[in-house]
Every structure is written in structure tokens, then in C-alpha cells.
Amino acid sequence: MRNRWLALVAVALGTFMTYLDNNVVNVALPSIQRDLHLSISGLEWIASAYILVFAGLLLVGGRVADVFGMRGMFFIGLGVFTVASVAAGLAGSQEILIGARALQGVGAALLTPTALALLTELFPDPKERGAAVGIWGGVGALALAIGPLTGGFLSQHASWGWIFLINAPIGVATAVLGALTLPAGRRSADRSLDLPGLATSALALFALTYALIEGESRGWGSGTILGAFALAAFAAIGFVVIELRTEHPMVDLKFFRMRVFSGGLATMGLWAFGVFGIYFFTAIFLQNVLGFSPTEAGSAFVPMALVMAVMATVAPRLEARFGAGPTVAAGMALMAAGVGALATVGEGAGYTDLLPWFLVFGLGGGLLVPLNNVILGALPQGRAGIASGMLNVSREVFGLLGITILGAILSNRQGAASGEPLHRFLAGYQFSLVVAAALVAAGVPIALVMLRRITTPRTPAAVAPEPELQPV
Numbered sequence: 001m002r003n004r005w006l007a008l009v010a011v012a013l014g015t016f017m018t019y020l021d022n023n024v025v026n027v028a029l030p031s032i033q034r035d036l037h038l039s040i041s042g043l044e045w046i047a048s049a050y051i052l053v054f055a056g057l058l059l060v061g062g063r064v065a066d067v068f069g070m071r072g073m074f075f076i077g078l079g080v081f082t083v084a085s086v087a088a089g090l091a092g093s094q095e096i097l098i099g100a101r102a103l104q105g106v107g108a109a110l111l112t113p114t115a116l117a118l119l120t121e122l123f124p125d126p127k128e129r130g131a132a133v134g135i136w137g138g139v140g141a142l143a144l145a146i147g148p149l150t151g152g153f154l155s156q157h158a159s160w161g162w163i164f165l166i167n168a169p170i171g172v173a174t175a176v177l178g179a180l181t182l183p184a185g186r187r188s189a190d191r192s193l194d195l196p197g198l199a200t201s202a203l204a205l206f207a208l209t210y211a212l213i214e215g216e217s218r219g220w221g222s223g224t225i226l227g228a229f230a231l232a233a234f235a236a237i238g239f240v241v242i243e244l245r246t247e248h249p250m251v252d253l254k255f256f257r258m259r260v261f262s263g264g265l266a267t268m269g270l271w272a273f274g275v276f277g278i279y280f281f282t283a284i285f286l287q288n289v290l291g292f293s294p295t296e297a298g299s300a301f302v303p304m305a306l307v308m309a310v311m312a313t314v315a316p317r318l319e320a321r322f323g324a325g326p327t328v329a330a331g332m333a334l335m336a337a338g339v340g341a342l343a344t345v346g347e348g349a350g351y352t353d354l355l356p357w358f359l360v361f362g363l364g365g366g367l368l369v370p371l372n373n374v375i376l377g378a379l380p381q382g383r384a385g386i387a388s389g390m391l392n393v394s395r396e397v398f399g400l401l402g403i404t405i406l407g408a409i410l411s412n413r414q415g416a417a418s419g420e421p422l423h424r425f426l427a428g429y430q431f432s433l434v435v436a437a438a439l440v441a442a443g444v445p446i447a448l449v450m451l452r453r454i455t456t457p458r459t460p461a462a463v464a465p466e467p468e469l470q471p472v
Contacts, residue, residue, distance in 0.1 A: 004122050007181035008132050011115045011122070012139040013174040014078055017167050018108040019143035020150070021050060021085075023279065024163050025101075028155035032097070035160065042094040048213045049098050053105025054112075055396040056206035060198050062113035062389020063250050067193055070121065070385065071182050073114045075175065081107025082171030089165035100164075113388035120376055120384045121183055130316035130373055137369035138309035141362075144279065146305070149298030156295055196242045197250035204235035205393065212400040216407055251386060255378075260324075261387075263450020264375040267328060268391060269398035270443040271368045274335050277402030277436050278361070281410065282342070285429050289347055289422060300351060304358035304365075311366020319370040325451035329444045331367025334360055336441035343433035347426055374451065406432040 025032075025047055032038065032046060065073040081104055088100035119136060123129035154162045211228035218225050243249040256262045279301065286292040286300055319327045338361030345353050375391050376384055414428030 003181045004128075005132075006177060007122050007183075008119070008135060010174050010178035010181060011074075011118050012136050013170060013177070014074065014111050015115045015136060016139050016143045017081060017085075017170055017174070018054075018112045019140050020147045021104060021108070021164075021167070022054075023144065023147035024151040025050075028151040028160045028163050031155040031160040036092070036094055036097065038094050042098065045098050046094075046101055049101040050105045050108070051396065051400070052206065052209050052213060053102045054108045055209045055393065055400070056202050057106060057109035058113060058393045058396065059201045059205065059250070059386065059389045061109040061111075062117070062385040062387070062392075063193065063198065064110065065114040065117060065385035066383060069184070070114050070118050071178075071184055073110050073385075074118065074178060074182065077107045077110030077112075077114060078171055078175055078178070079107070081111055082167055082175075083107075085164045085167035085171070089161040089163075089168075091161075112392055113385055116372060116388040116391070117376065117384035118182065126377075127320070130320065130370070131313070133373040133376075134313040134316045134369050137315075137372060138312035138366070141305050141308035141312055141366065144275065144301075144305055144308075146302075147298075149295070149302060152293070152295040152298040156293070194242075194246055194248060194250040197239060197246065200235050200239035200242060201250070204232050204239055205397070207232035207235060208397065209400060212397075212404045215404060216411075220408070251390070252383075255383075258378055259450045260374060261378040263446055264371050264378070265390060265394045266450070267332065267443045267447050268368070268371050268375070269394045269401075270332065270440055270446070271335070271365070271371075272395040272399040273402035273405075274339060274436055274440040275365060275402075276399030277406040278339060278342070278433075280403050281406060281429060281432065285426075289426055289429075290349065290351075300354070301358070303355060304362040307359050307362030308366040311363055312369040315367045315369045316373070318367065319373075323451075324370050324374050325448050327367055327370055328451055329447040331364040332440055332443035332447060334364025334367065336364075336437045336444070338362075338364060339433055339440060340437035343430045343437065346430070347422065402436070406436055409435055 029047065036042075038046070061073070061077070084100050084103035084107055088097055088104065091097035091100055116133075116136065119129060119132050123132045150166070151163050154160065154166075207228045211225050211232065214228075215225050240253065243251055243253050283297050283301075286297040292300065315327060315331075338357045338359075341357040341360070342354065345357070372391065376387050378387070410425075410428035410432040412428070413431045414424045417424040417427040
């Protein structure tokens with residue numbers, strides 16, 4: 001019993017590192033630019049290289065973990081991520097830093113889906129697994145807030161290199177704890193890798209992620225971006241054709257006929273749309289409109305993340321009492337209400353005007369944690385890695401969509417407004433929040449319909465039968 005909970009600490013720490021590096025670099029970019037004399041394009045790629053590789057290889061990482069074993073892939077991903085973090089922290093040139101960030105993405109793509117999937121082996125009892133996923137989700141929520149705070153504080157008071165070097169002691173501690181507690185793990189009975197499926201899925205995700213990251217700077221109608229979207233579409237179609245025809249597909253497309261699986265992924269995507277978009281643009285609002293320093297802007301999100309982390313540990317009990325559908329729907333409704341209320345806060349406001357709605361948003365975000373358990377539990381045990389990979393793909397891609405779509409709406413509205421630049425930015429920012437609130441609110445009926453009458457299964461995951469497909 002004790003070893004399993006210590007193993008959970010190792011899994012949560014591994015996830016914490018990868019989530020932290022999703023956003024730790026953003027507020028440190030000005031310091032990095034000054035020290036390394038970077039061009040704007042180089043600066044963009046330092047932020048983008050990690051997300052591009054991470055999102056592009058998530059499905060590959062999930063399937064490799066299923067085939068070769070979760071424990072081994074956990075340590076390989078952890079090792080790659082830790083070494084790459086040290087290289088990034090010591091980088092003295094643009095090329096080395098961008099390469100190290102890309103290598104971090106490789107490690108994260110192996111580590112993240114494996115970490116979540118390990119919970120199904122560590123906690124076969126549904127009640128314990130729900131609590132464990134809640135703790136894991138709470139740690140992830142903390143990383144979302146600690147990232148900007150850590151990046152701002154270290155870049156302002158120490159050196160930007162430490163935003164990466166702090167991963168070294170965390171990585172070593174995680175490796176030691178994991179070596180003592182993580183089980184050997186079982187491998188999927190289907191040992192085929194489906195290399196064409198792996199290649200086409202990675203190409204589709206790489207191309208889509210690249211287009212979303214670079215679209216604003218290169219122009220959405222440019223040949224490069226349109227070509228990237230076309231490549232993503234062709235690769236995705238090729239992936240579907242391959243998966244339908246191959247004898248041992250990486251992703252059995254029949255899984256999408258399961259309403260809990262497809263509905264869970266859609267709801268998780270809308271959650272990520274709201275969280276990523278709000279973090280990104282509200283951080284700009286805090287600094288450009290309210291005059292916060294980078295450290296103050298990072299600190300502003302901490303109460304929201306703390307509430308989200310606490311609710312993440314409470315949410316499994318609410319799910320057991322009321323069911324997944326109502327619990328998740330309530331979370332989406334609270335998030336939408338929080339975002340909508342933030343849209344009413346304007347120039348001259350103070351942090352106390354924002355805090356209540358940050359807390360409402362955090363309450364809602366924490367209630368989404370049962371989705372992780374529901375999505376993992378929907379597929380057979382031997383597919384836990386790929387299920388986790390798909391869940392994280394939904395989170396990353398929809399998160400990028402949140403930043404991209406809200407950014408385009410903000411820019412369009414800002415360009416149409418009149419007055420001082422600050423007033424025009426505020427008009428665009430507030431309108432983009434209204435759109436975000438509407439999209440997040442769309443997750444309420446999805447959760448109620450697609451997750452109806454879904455509770456944590458009573459059969460232990462280790463011996464769970466192949467789930468019966470429930471048409472959408």
C-alpha cells in the first residue's frame with residue numbers, strides 16, 4: 001500500500017516537470033533574448049520547439065509504452081527530459097537552446113502518457129484509482145500556475161538558465177523514487193508497433209501544431225501555413241485509412257464509437273481551450289493593462305491553481321456521488337461563468353476585482369479531473385498508454401487552438417476598435433473572453449449527454465473485459 005502511494009509521488013513529479021515546461025519559458029523570453037542576442041524567430045522557436053515535438057509525438061509515446069512496457073518508457077522519457085533540461089539551462093547559443101527544447105519535447109512525449117497510464121496498474125481498485133488520479137491532476141494544476149511564477153521570479157532575480165536547471169534535482173529524485181516503487185508493468189498482448197500509423201499520426205500532429213504556432217506570425221493565408229494545414233489533413237486521412245486496413249492498428253477507430261471516450265476527449269479539449277487561452281492572454285492583460293511585473297503576473301494565478309488543485313482531489317468523491325456527467329458539466333459551467341465574469345473587468349481594476357472569478361474558474365477546472373480516469377477506464381488495460389496519449393493530444397492541440405483562435409479574435413477586434421492602443425487591446429481582450437466563455441459552456445451539454453450514467457467501473461482495471469461499444 002505504502003509503495004503504491006510513493007510511486008504516485010514519482011509519477012506526479014514526472015508529470016509536474018513536463019507540465020511546468022509548457023509555460024515556464026514565456027515570461028523569461030526577454031531575459032533570454034538579451035543574453036543570447038536572439039532574433040525574433042529564434043525567440044519564437046525557443047517557446048515553440050518544445051510544444052511542437054511534445055504534441056507531435058504524444059501518440060507515438062503512448063503506443064511505445066503499451067508495447068515495450070510503461071516502467072521502462074517512464075525512465076527513458078525521464079532521462080531524456082532531465083538531460084535535455086540541463087543542456088537548455090547551460091546553453092550558450094540559440095541553436096543549442098532550441099535543440100535542447102526539442103529534445104525536452106521528445107522526453108515529455110514518452111513520459112507524460114506513460115505517467116498517467118501507470119496509475120491504472122498502480123491502483124487497480126477503482127476507488128483508490130479515482131483518488132490517485134485526483135492527486136495527479138492537482139499536481140498538474142499546480143504546475144500550470146507555478147510555471148509563470150517560477151519563470152518570472154528566476155529570470156528577474158537569478159538567471160533564466162535556472163528555469164531549466166531546476167528540473168535536474170527533480171528528475172534525479174523522481175528516478176530514485178520510481179526505481180524503488182514502480183512496478184515492472186505488463187505489456188500489451190498486441191506487440192505490433194504499426195509503423196505506418198505511428199509515422200502518419202506524428203506527421204499530422206507535427207504539421208497541425210506547426211501551423212497553429214506559426215500562423216499568426218507568418219500569416220494564416222501564407223503558402224507555408226496553408227501547406228502545413230494541407231499536409232496535416234492528408235496525413236490524418238492517411239492515418240485513418242491505415243488504421244482501418246491494418247490487422248493490428250495503433251488506434252482502433254471503433255473506440256470513437258464509445259460515447260464516453262469520444263465525449264470525454266471533446267470535453268477535455270474544451271477545458272484545455274479555456275485554460276490555455278485564459279492563462280496566456282490574461283497574463284498579457286495583467287502586465288499591459290494593470291501594470292503587473294512578470295513576477296506579480298505569475299503570482300496572480302497561484303490562488304486559482306491552488307483551488308484547482310484542492311478541487312482535483314475532491315472531484316473523484318463528487319463523481320462517485322453524482323456521476324461523471326453532472327460533475328464534469330458543473331465544472332465546465334463554473335469555468336464558463338468565471339471567464340465570462342473576467343470579461344467585465346476593465347482598465348483601472350485591481351487584483352481584488354479579478355480574484356473572485358479566478359477562484360470560480362479554479363473550482364470548475366478542478367472538477368474536470370475525473371475525465372482522466374473516465375477516458376482511461378473506457379479502453380482495455382493494454383491500451384492505457386495510447387488512451388493517455390490521445391487524452392494529452394486533445395489537451396495540447398485544443399490548448400493551442402485556444403491561444404490561436406482567441407488571439408485571432410483579439411487582434412481582429414483590436415484592429416476594428418478606436419482610441420488609444422491600450423483601449424483597443426482591452427476591447428479585443430474582453431470580446432475574446434466572451435467567445436471563450438461560450439465555447440467552454442458548450443462542454444456542459446456534451447458532458448451531460450456523452451457521460452450520462454457513467455460512474456467509475458467496479459471491475460478492477462487489471463482484469464477489465466473489453467468494453468462494450470456504446471454508439472454516440
